[in-house]
Amino acid sequence: MTGIPGDLSSLEQVREAFLFLSERLPASLQKPRVAIVCGSGLGGLATTIRNMPRAEFDYSSIPHFPCLTVAGHAGKLVFGLLDEQLPIVLMVGRAHYYEGHSINQVTFPIRVFKHLGVDTLVLTNAAGGLNPEYAVGDIVLLNDHIFLAGLAGTHPLRGPNTEEFGPRFPPLSDAYDLELRRQVHRAWREVMDAKSERKLHEGVYAFVGGPTYETRAECRMLHQLGADVVGMSTVPEIVVARHCGIRVLALSLVTNNAVLSPVPRGDDSRIQEKPAKELDAILREGKANHEEVLEAGRLAAIDMQRLVVQTVSNTFNHD
Ligand code: HPA
Numbered sequence: 013m014t015g016i017p018g019d020l021s022s023l024e025q026v027r028e029a030f031l032f033l034s035e036r037l038p039a040s041l042q043k044p045r046v047a048i049v050c051g052s053g054l055g056g057l058a059t060t061i062r063n064m065p066r067a068e069f070d071y072s073s074i075p076h077f078p079c080l081t082v083a084g085h086a087g088k089l090v091f092g093l094l095d096e097q098l099p100i101v102l103m104v105g106r107a108h109y110y111e112g113h114s115i116n117q118v119t120f121p122i123r124v125f126k127h128l129g130v131d132t133l134v135l136t137n138a139a140g141g142l143n144p145e146y147a148v149g150d151i152v153l154l155n156d157h158i159f160l161a162g163l164a165g166t167h168p169l170r171g172p173n174t175e176e177f178g179p180r181f182p183p184l185s186d187a188y189d190l191e192l193r194r195q196v197h198r199a200w201r202e203v204m205d206a207k208s209e210r211k212l213h214e215g216v217y218a219f220v221g222g223p224t225y226e227t228r229a230e231c232r233m234l235h236q237l238g239a240d241v242v243g244m245s246t247v248p249e250i251v252v253a254r255h256c257g258i259r260v261l262a263l264s265l266v267t268n269n270a271v272l273s274p275v276p277r278g279d280d281s282r283i284q285e286k287p288a289k290e291l292d293a294i295l296r297e298g299k300a301n302h303e304e305v306l307e308a309g310r311l312a313a314i315d316m317q318r319l320v321v322q323t324v325s326n327t328f329n330h331d
Pocket of ligand 1: 138139140141220225226242243244267268270300
């Protein structure tokens with residue numbers, strides 16, 4: 013055992029999950045090159061994969077795989093061929109730290125992907141927009157992150173380092189692959205309808221533990237620190253992927269705009285005569301909720317799907 017006792021990221025447990033999958037996969041799907049993590053409402057990507065050959069596994073059937081607890085998030089691995097020749101694996105639904113999994117459990121699948129032969133990881137997620145130029149429905153290509161929990165020590169690589177995976181002190185100054193980002197901008201021009209209002213941005217993602225959405229003061233703080241979007245996933249997986257040498261592409265769908273203005277004061281003269289019902293309406297403006305996040309995901313899912321498929325196709329056709 014090279015990990016800490018009970019550490020789900022230990023090499024042996026990764027090997028068990030790997031063996032479980034490889035014993036069941038048809039030969040043509042044994043070695044996926046690309047893994048795509050589908051965020052909230054973005055599981056439709058699985059429909060872009062042809063039926064044959066195809067293999068699906070519920071997370072609950074795979075040894076040590078973290079299972080999901082959130083409504084609206086399925087939980088299965090789908091193996092198939094993109095463009096009828098590129099073997100890929102999709103994670104439809106992902107485990108989040110806020111569900112109670114340890115940060116090692118959340119990132120466990122990434123090391124299984126590495127064992128399977130994955131060299132490119134594409135992550136999608138739903139996120140709150142902090143940058144005032146971002147609108148709901150826009151897509152943000154991540155080029156950096158702020159991992160406050162990681163900086164404070166809640167980090168997926170904490171503990172004895174498993175050399176088989178990667179080095180003790182991996183650099184993250186170039187975590188978000190530049191060539192893949194270039195491919196995303198190209199693919200965007202190819203797939204997006206010129207009349208669409210949807211915009212593509214590049215920006216910085218701040219990871220928060222959740223499950224509460226942020227307060228206004230927290231949003232202002234994250235924005236002042238340099239973050240453009242905020243969300244509850246992705247960064248731990250990116251850290252583990254970079255540790256084991258997988259190149260990374262990450263896309264956020266802006267599902268809601270974080271409120272940056274301070275909450276109204278109780279002694280504000282403009283609200284003194286208002287009935288309590290109207291106060292509620294004032295406070296409701298900009299309040300994030302899970303249904304809104306899922307709805308924005310449904311509307312933008314098709315564009316996100318096309319962007320990811322086009323990017324991956326272009327990248328591997330030019331390989
Ligand atoms: N904050 C954190 N996570 C999120 C948000 C948000 O506003 N929207 C979607 N996921």
